[in-house]
Structure formats: C-alpha cells, structure tokens
Amino acid sequence: MRKQETTIGVATAEHRQKMETKTNANKRSQLYQKLLTHTTFNFFLRKSFFRRETEFIEEVVKDIYRTLHISSRIPLPKLIGMDYSKEFLTSWLKDSSSHTADILIIMGMGGIGKTTLAKYVYGLHSHEFATSSFIEDISRASNKRSGGLLALQKQLDDDISTSKSSSTQVHDVSTYISMIENVVARKKVFLVLDDIDRLEQLDALLGSKGFHTGSKIIITTKDAWLIQSCAMFKTNLKPKHEKHLLNGLYEIKSRELLCFHAFMCNHPKVGFEEVLEKLVKYCEGHLLTLEVLGKSLHNRDVAYWEGYIEGLKKEMGSNINNILRMSFDTLSSNDKELFKHIACFFVGMDRDVT
Known part of the structure; x- marks a missing residue:
C-alpha cells in the first residue's frame, strides 16, 4: 500500500486520471497521492501492530475522509424553513471556547423536525471530528425488545471505537458504559442522541465520567429535564449545555x-x-x-x-x-x-x- 503497487497502484492511477480532468485537479491528485503514502505509512507505524487488517483499513479511510474534508455519506434530508436553526447549530458546533464537552438540547413536540435538523447538521459536520455517531429513534429502539438498550450501546461503541468489540459478546449495560466512557474520555467526538425519553437511556449512552474537551453532543427530546438529571450532570465538572426550541413553520x-x-x-x-x-x-x-x-x-x-x-x-x-x-x-x-x-x-x- 505504501509503494502503491499491484492493484492498489492501478486503482490509484485510475482515480488520479479521473481527478485530473476536473478544474484544479492536479493539486488535488498530488494531495491524494501524499495521503495514501504518508497517512497510510504513519498509521502503519503507530497503530497497525497486533490489529486486524479490516480495522486498520477502516481507520485509514476515515482519516482520509477527514483530511479531504469529505462530508458524511449519510444523505442530507430536505431542510425547508429552518435557516435560523441551521445557522444556530452550525455556530454552536464551531464554538471552541468551552473547556468541557458541549451539549445542545433540541426540544419540541413530536414530528416538529428535531431529527431532521440534527441529521442535516450531523451530515455536514461529522467529518470534522475524530469520531462520530448518530443514534436514531432511541425511544422506540430501546423499548421494542429486552436487549434494545444493549443494542444501542453496541452501535455507539462500534461507531466511536478503534478496536471493535464484535468478537466479544457483552451482555451487561454497565460493562458497555465503562467501554464507552473510556473512548469518549480520550477522543473528541460528535454524538447525536435522537428521541431520548428516559433517564436510563442517557446514563447508558453517556456514562458519568465526562467527555474529551471539544466534544459536541446533540440530544433531541420532548423533555429537557431528563438531560439535566442524568448521571453526567451530577459530577463536579458539569458539561456546558444549551437549549434550542423548535416551533412550527410559518x-x-x-x-x-x-x-x-x-x-x-x-x-x-x-x-x-x-x-x-x-x-x-x-x-x-x-x-x-x-x-x-x-x-x-x-x-x-x-x-x-x-x-x-x-x-x-x-x-x-x-x-x-x-x-x-x-x-x-x-x-x-x-x-x-x-x-x-x-x-x-x-x-x-x-x-x-x-
């Protein structure tokens, strides 16, 4: 991969040829080549030993996405009549003045557009963070079966962890909490927790030990009281939080x-x-x-x-x-x-x- 030979070399050459047909493609092609050479080599030196090849390749791809400023592959929903809210959330995400993690609570009645707004902003900005996760429809997912909360924890852990836990079966909520806490304490993450309606959901997905500085958490809910009552707000270093209320369209x-x-x-x-x-x-x-x-x-x-x-x-x-x-x-x-x-x-x- 470092020398870009055999099939990797052929694929790289073909991609470079396509890019050179576009405006200013020569500069971008050189950047892409450097990314494959230097980024992959640095990753190999630092992180490839004693790891699965699939995990290593996945992290290389994520790093290239971040460096090239490629937005999330999640399709952006149609956003009409929410210009102010979109600008507010974008400004909040760009604000790096806080010395703790920042939490934004998007409130409003069911169906008013909380999930649509959060998904749109996540799709635009998730690539700007070391790792990210969008957990949708938490209320229904955690209720539909006995292991619903565990499934949500696994999804979050898989999204934000470098070393996947798929080979290890976890059957305990508290074990997953510790695993998630260890990751979010070390990385700047961007999380969206959609449709929270119970305290146990927040405690299971956020834990109580806090997040890395610069992390951003968006929570959509009909009840803002839940967020300020969760375990993370009972620690000495409480996260900074704001509320954003969505009303109907004009x-x-x-x-x-x-x-x-x-x-x-x-x-x-x-x-x-x-x-x-x-x-x-x-x-x-x-x-x-x-x-x-x-x-x-x-x-x-x-x-x-x-x-x-x-x-x-x-x-x-x-x-x-x-x-x-x-x-x-x-x-x-x-x-x-x-x-x-x-x-x-x-x-x-x-x-x-x-």
Missing part, C-alpha cells in the same frame, strides 16, 4: 414544504391553489404532517385532494391524527387532563400569540 415555508413533496417544486400547480391553502392551515406548520400529506397526495388530482381533506376532518384514527397525538400520548394521565383544560382557553386565538 405559512410561507409550510406551503413550500408541502409543494416540494406533492409537486416536486416550490409552488403549486395551476388549479391546486385553493386546496393547498386548506391543507397548509390544517397542518399548522407541523413539519412531519406536511411531509406525510405531501407524499400521500403526490400525482393526485384536485378532486382527490378535496376528498382527502374531508376524510381528515372525519377520521380521528388517521395517520395524520396519530402523528399529531405523539406528544400528547407521552404525558401522564393528570397532565393530559390539564392539557385539555388549558387548551380550551386558547380556542380561536392566533397560534403565535398563544
């Missing part, structure tokens, strides 16, 4: 998002203007509802749209109502009753005022 951006999914463009087709406005008002800026409705009505005629709207008014058990009930269903019985009484005071009022 009408202009709601219309644009609905059109994107229904018509694959940013404006309605001729004749659909009136039914589109009805749906925009029905969704009240709820991102997931707009997305589901738009995809359901793609390539449908106006008559079908009208019938669909009438059906939404009658069917309390529809997919849309189930989406809108997600946050409500997580409340306790007393909180549900309190919510219904409070909601009555705001009937007919502007949502931005309430």
Whole structure:
C-alpha cells in the first residue's frame, strides 16, 4: 500500500486520471497521492501492530475522509424553513471556547423536525471530528425488545471505537458504559442522541465520567429535564449545555414544504391553489404532517385532494391524527387532563400569540 503497487497502484492511477480532468485537479491528485503514502505509512507505524487488517483499513479511510474534508455519506434530508436553526447549530458546533464537552438540547413536540435538523447538521459536520455517531429513534429502539438498550450501546461503541468489540459478546449495560466512557474520555467526538425519553437511556449512552474537551453532543427530546438529571450532570465538572426550541413553520415555508413533496417544486400547480391553502392551515406548520400529506397526495388530482381533506376532518384514527397525538400520548394521565383544560382557553386565538 505504501509503494502503491499491484492493484492498489492501478486503482490509484485510475482515480488520479479521473481527478485530473476536473478544474484544479492536479493539486488535488498530488494531495491524494501524499495521503495514501504518508497517512497510510504513519498509521502503519503507530497503530497497525497486533490489529486486524479490516480495522486498520477502516481507520485509514476515515482519516482520509477527514483530511479531504469529505462530508458524511449519510444523505442530507430536505431542510425547508429552518435557516435560523441551521445557522444556530452550525455556530454552536464551531464554538471552541468551552473547556468541557458541549451539549445542545433540541426540544419540541413530536414530528416538529428535531431529527431532521440534527441529521442535516450531523451530515455536514461529522467529518470534522475524530469520531462520530448518530443514534436514531432511541425511544422506540430501546423499548421494542429486552436487549434494545444493549443494542444501542453496541452501535455507539462500534461507531466511536478503534478496536471493535464484535468478537466479544457483552451482555451487561454497565460493562458497555465503562467501554464507552473510556473512548469518549480520550477522543473528541460528535454524538447525536435522537428521541431520548428516559433517564436510563442517557446514563447508558453517556456514562458519568465526562467527555474529551471539544466534544459536541446533540440530544433531541420532548423533555429537557431528563438531560439535566442524568448521571453526567451530577459530577463536579458539569458539561456546558444549551437549549434550542423548535416551533412550527410559518405559512410561507409550510406551503413550500408541502409543494416540494406533492409537486416536486416550490409552488403549486395551476388549479391546486385553493386546496393547498386548506391543507397548509390544517397542518399548522407541523413539519412531519406536511411531509406525510405531501407524499400521500403526490400525482393526485384536485378532486382527490378535496376528498382527502374531508376524510381528515372525519377520521380521528388517521395517520395524520396519530402523528399529531405523539406528544400528547407521552404525558401522564393528570397532565393530559390539564392539557385539555388549558387548551380550551386558547380556542380561536392566533397560534403565535398563544
């Protein structure tokens, strides 16, 4: 690999030829060649002894990705109407003034766009860190089977560890906690923990011993209290944390998002203007509802749209109502009753005022 001979040499030569056809390709080709020669050799000297070849190659690839500033291979979701939030998260990630790990809590009702925003930012910036991991849908994944929490811990450990634990079977949550703590204490990491709803999830994935300076952790949740009550916040050196609340989209951006999914463009087709406005008002800026409705009505005629709207008014058990009930269903019985009484005071009022 160092001398770039045989198949590696052929592959490198072919790739270099392709790159040289592009603008300023000569400089990039030289950089690529140096990366393969020097980066691989340095890795070999420092880390290849007594290690599996597959692990060594994987780390070389990751190092080249970081050096070339290649973003994550995770496809970026469509982000409409979240310019301020995107800029806020990007600025927070670039801020290196903290002497501890930084935690950002993205809050909001279910389906409002917390996961979409976190996934977008992760896809753009994960390559800037020594290691990273995106753990999605933690609430459902940890509940669906008895070993759900262990599976999440294994995913995190596999993502951030240099030496994989696949050969060693771990059956204990506390053992995985120690393994994760050892890694995050030594490396600058970028973690996204999506949809946290219980303390035990945070304690199992973050531990209590703290993170390497400069690490960034994004947590999406409907309940910010959980984060400040986890084990990591009970230590002497508490991490710096901020909150970012997501609200629904305004009408202009709601219309644009609905059109994107229904018509694959940013404006309605001729004749659909009136039914589109009805749906925009029905969704009240709820991102997931707009997305589901738009995809359901793609390539449908106006008559079908009208019938669909009438059906939404009658069917309390529809997919849309189930989406809108997600946050409500997580409340306790007393909180549900309190919510219904409070909601009555705001009937007919502007949502931005309430």
